[in-house]
Amino acid sequence: MAEVLVLVDHLDGSVRKTTTELLTIARRLGEPSAVFLGAGLDNALETLGRFGAEKVYVVADAEIDGYLIATKTDALLTVVAQASPSAILITSTSEGKEIAARASIRLGSGIITDASDVDENGIATQSAFAASYIIGSKVTHGTPIITVKPNATAPIENLTTPAVVQVSVEYGALSTSARITDVAPRAKSGRPDLTEAAIVVSGGRGVGGAEGFTVIEALADALGAAVGASRAAADAGWYPHAFQVGQTGKTVSPQLYIANGISGAIQHRAGMQTSKTIVAVNKDSEAPIFELADFGVVGDLFAVVPQLTEEIGKRKG
């Protein structure tokens, strides 16, 4: 059976859940092999083996993190030349999509981005036009390169002891032409990752200011949820842009999405429409968000949300 490469998405070896989902999908298509780039392999190996990676290809060179993205493409393609995989799966982050785009040109392979699932025949499911259509499509040329969104499938364990293969890479002049000169890490919130979270609590224009987000955060923490923001709230500087849900921010597909003070413009809907259950709190009964909501409360979020947070505390005992 041919190998299917999964590019590991990790932070210093801490493997993101999306990678375990990709390993699960890879098993439908062939024999899963992980490609681990950067430092921290020791932290990652157990997780990769638990979710069925038969091999782990490793590139730990300083070039991986010292330049913008293209060096990672060099590394991935060196592995591709060695493994001759039947498909390449990459997490659909902005970095993952760029690696996929560069790889598709260099390999002469077709590419599908933002898949919400991939079946055993290699047919990828995508959403189009602000999630109003569901598309099934398939790569017909070269080695299929598919980027897959978080929460695509439930990760299934399949214990293996992966063989670790060190790979040596020659980096191209183009790949080392964009130098990273400064990195300012962001403060960690301690909350789940926005795109992976089972529950997302979001605030919009109705939150009224940065202080208002303490109410949103309190509800999120009561539910163990991630916090999101609409474009209006992010543009106003009330909450960091990294947490923006919508067309120019993150696309989320959680079990539960709670929209507070968000009207539900197409820009926002594009980022959350595929959530399983949607709840909305808004002063304006005409807000389009109520058309999507499984349950909605027309009222002042500063009354409704704290009451809900308190009630959750009581019920959890």
Added chain:
Amino acid sequence: MKIVVLVKHVPDAAGDRSFAADTTTDRAAVDGRLSELDEYAVEQALQVVEKSGEGEITYLTMGPEAASEALRKALSMGGDAGVHVVDEAIHGSDAIATSLVLAAAISKLEPDLVICGMASTDGTMSVVPAMLSERLGITGLTLAASVAIEGGQVTIRRDSDEASTTITASLPALVSVTDQTGEARYPSFKGIMAAKKKPVETWSLADLGIEPAVVGLGAAWSVVDSIVKRPPRQAGTVIPDGGDGGVQLADFLSSGKFI
């Protein structure tokens, strides 16, 4: 300095967008417009020229006849000229073929700097800038939240969930910009009038030395297997807050086992 800005004419995202029978975007169903995300690219190009006091901006688009409207809109904001690659054979091109055509046109224009938006609002793949970097063999600095040009160097800030990163490269380079770079200006009446007199050239695939058979729907490296309209969400329960809205919401969440 010569700057090329890529612009795309897309169906308005506020309209009821749909697919044509051949699985391509139905461009007749909804009015077209300059992709909102490309306006940020136009704005950054104008600012580069304004700050340095020199530079020539050419807008490049590919697409059917109506795509020239995107060029006129951009030209009404500022800049010097437009190039429209139009050829029936282009219809249905995937991102791979799109980048092939655009790369050929960019090579012909020989720019020092190429600026693109972060994604189109219709295809939304966000892969063409990186593909162009590969095809042109020039540095690609993608998803810039800010852009500065100085002394033949381009420096961008790129924000991710983990960090805010500063990246520098020498020109020539390609930069894609996000909506964080700053609001685009509105065209003035004077700008709209001036745009009508700015030169727009039309190029065919033959002008670019590209065989029609390598682009278009038939040459795509992926095929659409099915298109299904997502069923509209069932309208749920909406209640006015009579003082216990939070409690009722908690009841709903309990019934869904979220609490």
